[in-house]
Amino acid sequence: MxxxxxxxxxxxxxxxxxxxxxxxxxxxxxxxxxxxxxxxxxxxxxxxxxxxxxxxxxxxxxxxxxxxxxxxxxxxxxxxxxxxxxxxxxxxxxxxxxxxxxxxxxxxxxxxxxxxxxxxxxxxxxxxxxxxxxxxxxxxxxxxxxVARDPEVPVRQRQPDAPLAVLCVGKLMQQRKGQHKLIAAMAAGLAEGRMTLTLVGSTLGSVRDADPDHLDSLRRAAAASQGRITLKENLDFGDMGSVYGQHDVCVLPAAREQLGTAPIEAMAYGCVPVIGGRCGSAGYLTDGVDGHVVSMDHPEVLTAVLDRLAKDPAQLSQMSAAARHTAETELGxxxxxxxxxxxxxxxxx
Incomplete structure (x- = not known):
């Protein structure tokens, strides 16, 4: 050894x-x-x-x-x-x-x-x-x-009529993470009850470009969302498996990220990754098979992708299985x- x-x-x-x-x-x-x-x-x-x-x-x-x-x-x-x-x-x-x-x-x-x-x-x-x-x-x-799935977290069994559960993981004090863009892209889906959004991240003020106003805007959006937007602040890493396991899609809405690992970690739980094309982890995906690679410069494209996944449970299930396969083999x-x-x-x- x-x-x-x-x-x-x-x-x-x-x-x-x-x-x-x-x-x-x-x-x-x-x-x-x-x-x-x-x-x-x-x-x-x-x-x-x-x-x-x-x-x-x-x-x-x-x-x-x-x-x-x-x-x-x-x-x-x-x-x-x-x-x-x-x-x-x-x-x-x-x-x-x-x-x-x-x-x-x-x-x-x-x-x-x-x-x-x-x-x-x-x-x-x-x-x-x-x-x-x-x-x-x-x-x-x-x-x-x-990446690997916590064996104690069960594989998600989504009900066909349930809202699309969308997750976004990123520092909540950094505007460049793009959570506000994701909220805008999901506006109709959230208002109509077809989607929910969970925002997870740290609130450390010591991070580069920390922006308290950005965090406040996310908190206000959650408060006004009638429970359709949830903030989970400063979770321990050990709790992330259960979070991934409760969602259908994990979005990385940053315009650019050197890597961006959360959507890849989520793949191990069958969570379909949707990643900006200029983020490093987009290179792991086969677009349209085990995830989606989209241009975050065009929010209407992100909206269309999420709408399709929300309306087509069969496609969502197929992509979920493919995401898990990639996570368990090439990225295992x-x-x-x-x-x-x-x-x-x-x-x-």
Missing amino acids: SKFLFVVPRFHTNLFFATKALVQAGHQVKVFAAKREPTEDYSFVTPQVVGRDSSPRDLRHDLKAFAPDLVILRTARPLSRWVEGAGRFGRLPMLRYDQKAMSELPAFRDVLERAVQGLPQWRVTPKPARHGVASIDPRAHYLPWP PARFVQRMEQLVARPKG
Whole structure:
């Protein structure tokens, strides 16, 4: 069995499923994180927080003691620089993590600088090549984060005459998450009782571009909705499985998002994902089969997609089954563990 180390800004939800899968497969896993946040789940791995006040010497000692077979290194300064420094010129088997697509080629100058400094040249990314782009970065490995259903959450059995239960997960203080656009696109469906909407997210004021007015507007919309819009603020990650299991559709209405994992996590529960075309996780979907990829610049398109799903239970059921299949196979824990084991076994150099 192998020893894996993840170096990250924080213990994101996608890392929970990844570390759980590796631990359950018998591997040893450590996480160095620059900070913690209140809603993180440490059921399988507890991150070691290495902040700005930590000692680089102690970090080097911990690295030597653990002796990882592979380090997945995401930018989290100064932590990631300390780890890079300790592992220069191959002293540690490191792969950089970024969210650039497989088809995005690095600048020659960046490749040369990293080579001169003895820093890792190879990278992993959760984003596949952009549609229609033939070029592939020869130094990139595709590594989508896994998702999995909580076995204690039953598969949703939707009644044919029930309203379409729509979910949106995203920080409630950030206007760029687009919850207001989703409410506007669903206006008729909500007013006519054909749809319901649940908005889930944190209200941390420390997030970038925090906008209290945006949160207030969402609260007002919920209060005026006659119970058709529900806000769930600051849920623990462990509660998300039951939330996913109570919904038919999960929408990511942001115009642009580097990845966007909530709709992908929801797929494991048969929740049909509807994702903006400029969000990274849209690349996981086969449009019209296991989800929908839409342009969030045209709200009428989102309205039409949700209307079709609300009016056609058979199509909704078919797409729900396809979403679960994608989550359980290509995006499942077993496939992730296989990919990680292949990374350890890959030829070096």
